[in-house]
Ligand SMILES: Nc1ncnc2c1ncn2[C@@H]1O[C@H](COP(=O)(O)OP(=O)(O)OP(=O)(O)O)[C@@H](O)[C@H]1O
């Protein structure tokens with residue numbers, strides 16, 4: 001396991017910086033449910049946004065990914081979910097190489113993804129949005145809809161309401177509920193609390209804990225750094241497409257460098273969009 005936060009080591013690196021090295025990653029990631037090794041990916045030819053990122057998620061964990069705007073957090077999720085081509089490195093799900101596997105294939109293999117923006121069909125009702133989530137296994141709709149509604153009762157109460165008529169927090173429940181329709185083993189969430197009032201944002205973190213307790217391992221990109229690290233088992237800090245720090249959520253929260261670099265600014269300003 002990663003070392004907890006403390007002072008700098010003999011070579012001046014904090015435990016969380018040391019744990020972010022490729023060598024430590026290879027040691028710690030053995031047996032992971034989902035892992036990325038040395039990922040290189042980008043959008044434009046010749047421009048790499050991810051410059052050799054490592055990541056792993058163990059079965060049962062909630063793992064947070066934080067870092068400044070433009071660090072490559074969303075890009076990392078997209079690369080693991082097959083939405084952008086991987087130029088180098090490898091993505092592995094339960095020891096199966098899934099590098100550049102298409103998103104719809106990954107959905108059938110137990111990976112769900114909720115993007116940062118435009119994550120509901122606004123002109124469809126809640127129920128129709130849920131049907132879209134289960135379109136690969138329509139026969140499971142009723143059983144899955146009941147299961148998802150036990151986590152998000154609002155979805156049943158307002159099943160005939162168009163998503164366009166919902167608040168930001170309610171839409172986020174629709175987006176997460178839709179991803180849960182395929183009964184994923186892993187859920188990738190890109191800024192689930194973005195743009196929500198503090199009360200709704202907190203509700204999202206509580207729901208994530210419940211979803212996790214129901215057996216779903218979670219990867220969560222977040223700008224709400226402090227709250228994210230509170231609910232996460234472990235966290236990664238990305239900076240300019242590279243791993244900068246990794247440790248347990250509580251160790252990162254108490255690491256003077258993280259407080260100085262990320263918690264002071266990000267958590268203090270709590271960017272709202
Ligand atoms: N579709 C795209 N085409 C070209 N460049 C992109 C595209 N999407 C993102 N980028 C670039 O990739 C870099 C990383 O973006 P990414 O969205 O991964 O950052 P992020 O860490 O998620 O930031 P934020 O906290 O603002 O969501 C940025 O420089 C961004 O401009």
Ligand SMILES: [Mg+2]
Pocket residue numbers: 073074075116190
């Ligand atoms: Mg992003």
